[in-house]
């Protein structure tokens with residue numbers, strides 16, 4: 001494996017007390033703007049300024065298919081992936097309306113959809129293959145494919161950055177992709193697999209049971225193939241890299257590359273639902289400092305999402321019952337980031353508002 005490396009630095013902590021002081025001096029009881037204050041602090045630290053700004057927001061939506069879908073782990077047929085990609089390219093998806101609503105430039109990227117999409121305008125062709133291999137039997141991706149996806153995701157963020165973007169939101173479309181996400185959660189956090197497996201696009205209880213059994217067999221197969229990894233530190237890069245390659249999807253790996261590059265460039269990263277949280281979890285095992293750049297935008301209704309956030313010591317900003325994916329939860333939370341930044345830039349402090357400072 002020749003995975004691209006990233007230089008991700010921890011934001012300068014020296015600014016924290018200065019920023020906190022500015023926030024505390026705004027004309028309000030201390031802490032009364034709740035999560036907006038936390039967001040303002042985080043964005044100020046990321047941008048290393050007392051007056052942050054959000055510029056040219058971009059949304060990257062990576063699409064791909066999954067070999068594991070052949071095992072009946074999703075209620076949705078495989079073709080929904082390509083049909084939705086075309087729908088998005090025509091502006092008709094959930095993701096499209098939120099991008100329009102919040103002024104995001106949308107990039108639709110075919111990382112490995114099982115359909116020929118190259119003639120569809122608006123879909124960027126980065127296809128690695130027409131879906132991953134079935135990880136019930138073998139590694140989903142080769143080392144070369146993994147590297148290619150990481151590089152593509154990173155390149156997309158570089159493009160956004162060149163356009164002046166400093167806040168990037170990442171979403172996915174891939175029937176079957178809650179399955180690798182559940183396995184990553186299980187293997188990286190030690191949460192029992194049963195608690196990591198949910199309905200995905202809408203399985204009933206019988207379907208969830210079947211999905212669980214398939215995923216349990218897949219984990220066993222992985223362990224059989226990796227006797228050397230049994231004793232490895234589950235927090236090690238070696239462990240994470242092999243778990244990534246064996247179970248990942250092309251779109252998920254590209255999302256990880258995008259997240260890593262965004263952190264390297266000091267951008268704010270909007271994290272969406274279950275799948276994107278799993279990708280951030282994986283990215284944080286490769287580069288722990290990425291955590292500072294991640295804004296966890298919502299706690300969705302996919303079983304396990306809340307628990308995965310807890311494992312990351314995070315809480316989502318919104319709890320509005322989303323489980324769509326595409327990045328919709330990230331986009332919905334964007335106005336909160338705008339408010340946090342405006343609070344820091346536009347609100348008077350006690351002194352210039354002529355209000356008695358009582359603490």
Ligand SMILES: O=C(O)c1ccc[n+]([C@@H]2O[C@H](COP(=O)([O-])O)[C@@H](O)[C@H]2O)c1
Nearest residue numbers: 074174176177178200201273274324325
């Ligand atoms: O982001 C989420 O929290 C989320 C939760 C459940 C399902 N999804 C979407 O549904 C698809 C994956 O579900 P499944 O059941 O096919 O694994 C994929 O296209 C995701 O965008 C997304």
Ligand SMILES: Cc1cc2nc[nH]c2cc1C
Nearest residue numbers: 076080173201324325326
């Ligand atoms: C209709 C549909 C839309 C989606 N968008 C993201 N994942 C999806 C899965 C389905 C099934």
